[in-house]
Amino acid sequence: MTHTDLSSPIGGLSNGVMVASGLEGICVTRTRLSRVDGQKGRLVIGGFPVEEIAPQARFEDVLHLLWFDRLPLPDESESLRRSLASERVLPAATLALLRAAAERATPHMDALRMAVASLSLAEDHPGDSSRAAQLHRAQALVARFPTIVAAYARLRRGFEPVAPDATLPHAANYLYMLTGERPDVDLVRALETYLNTVVDHGMNASTFTARVIISTRSDIVSALTGAIGALKGPLHGGAPGPALDMVFAIRDRAARSGHSLVDETESWVREKLVAGERIMGFGHRVYKVRDPRAEVLGAAAARLFEGVGDRELYGIVRRVEQVVVRVLHEHKPQRRLETNVEFYTALLLHGIGLDSDLFTPTFAIGRAGGWTAHVLEQIDEDRLIRPDAIYVGEDRHWNAA
């Protein structure tokens, strides 16, 4: 038996002895939710280029687009907002679990996984598998993500959770539950742009996890719990903090050494490359050119820092980015390592006022929209996802052991 890795983006399988390692380039399903074109650096969400929809749409309207395959009419938009707002409260046992987690300083994504796993406690008709019931479950889950994240963020800092305000939309209410104050409109717009940008992204590992789980005809709570587990991994969504930490580290080192920011960035990146370390915030398995989400979030950050934010920090980040991309290109000319979504996620969410331990949970708040839409799509497809593996172990016998 021979074993051959497929390193081309699309690999051919012939007679069962080749391994599609990592499933790279293997198309597992059709979807109408998003199109990722890694070669051209394009992302389409529900039919719209991400550059067009993310900065303009309300998050609830993007949810409607994904769930119903069209933007809502004005009264449908209001109706969906109210419906989501009415589902935000957590079961008492979920909140008790978050308190116990906070006492042990459990990481935020572990707390989110535990809390979402417990949300079948909030379901009234678990046996109803009608389309309407599944859609209602999907909506209720998406509605509760910000409540969990905000409650846990406050508990970790020693504050009591703030109850949701049903008069506020999804994004505004999340910021309100974090701070207890009604947020500035520019911050809400920046957050909605972020949530819209990351709401869906093809067959990424967390979305795929959710689809594999629901493909056994399991339930949506199980599917989203699994997806959170995949998202928390550093190779997926679990490491957006370090990109900004790098900028801060370089800025501080330049201030101490008296070197220019450009020189300090250059020597910092070269040190990391010599040590064989990865530069966080650059490069993406799918995008071979610039990640279109980085463009959208960069523009949103420019607007935000123009208004309420720290303009100097914005300038520093842009200059660091340029130097890193140049040095990476000199280091590996044959491979384009462009700024990825993590880099501008960190800048934008920092500008909104979020601590870095909230970056991945906030990613999950956005992506929950895509996860639920994919789960509903997979329920319609109704085909078990079950690949094969090649056995490479020994042959043994019990009596000879």
Added chain:
Amino acid sequence: MTHTDLSSPIGGLSNGVMVASGLEGICVTRTRLSRVDGQKGRLVIGGFPVEEIAPQARFEDVLHLLWFDRLPLPDESESLRRSLASERVLPAATLALLRAAAERATPHMDALRMAVASLSLAEDHPGDSSRAAQLHRAQALVARFPTIVAAYARLRRGFEPVAPDATLPHAANYLYMLTGERPDVDLVRALETYLNTVVDHGMNASTFTARVIISTRSDIVSALTGAIGALKGPLHGGAPGPALDMVFAIRDRAARSGHSLVDETESWVREKLVAGERIMGFGHRVYKVRDPRAEVLGAAAARLFEGVGDRELYGIVRRVEQVVVRVLHEHKPQRRLETNVEFYTALLLHGIGLDSDLFTPTFAIGRAGGWTAHVLEQIDEDRLIRPDAIYVGEDRHWNAA
């Protein structure tokens, strides 16, 4: 763009426009843990044919085989037993969550998912990613599955949980925590045979889920939580009860009608087929011939019912099975629908004294061994699993919307 489903077991992919629907026949990785030969009806676990190892090995020794790729020496066997026994106690918050779930009559598998999701509360060094730390986490998780399942089973019936007994092995202690009494040796042997039989089974949907999650460099608690979510689906492990329910229904109908069991079975199956319903307990996506696990569990059931069990029931089950297989063959001569693992799982676990709502959680107790071994294998492989999807949605523009 054309879209073609691959219906052959191994499908060819050429230029990115074909969909490997369900990933059937796509080999995603190499594994030394188990070999499933669906054409020949053979299953190898850690190198051993399932018929040889399952009825003879201790469950802890099978765990050692999967985790370390060899059977343990006697002192290693004892050491692993003691080590697992020392990890059984649940965090207080996990038990509190189970109490809240029991108050709402949450299904057993949802309760297991919630409880396992919370087990990072029991971790002392979450940041340690060394091989030893990962192995210890795997062992601690496997050790706690029976404690969760037994505690919840008792809470659902209105009883207090029974604390684990560290002097008892894994399987015996599970039965002890369910009943509060030290179990009969024949029951323990039957249960160990079952756990060994289902401990691993190639790249099934739950195992695959665990590998996808850990492939993002996430954590083992997340991977096993996701796997439970996949296992609970009726297309995977979530429906072993109905096979035995069918036997009881046929037996009762025969008693009422005065017809022979054979005649009653025959008419019952034909009614179901005319109504387009699936006969639970027969047929498997992978096995085209008799499922080797059904043989092992059938033989274990024969031994068990010979000793402590209900011999009449065993005879009824065997006769019903023969008639169902014959009628199914007459109905679809081109397709062999043989008895699958669910059918004899139901009989054996019923004989051990488990209620049908414990069948799938007990499956999870066994499969946790395979899940953890696959997770450790995937950690070594360290390759992100991320397939593609084909976009089939519309092209839209924001201003034209």
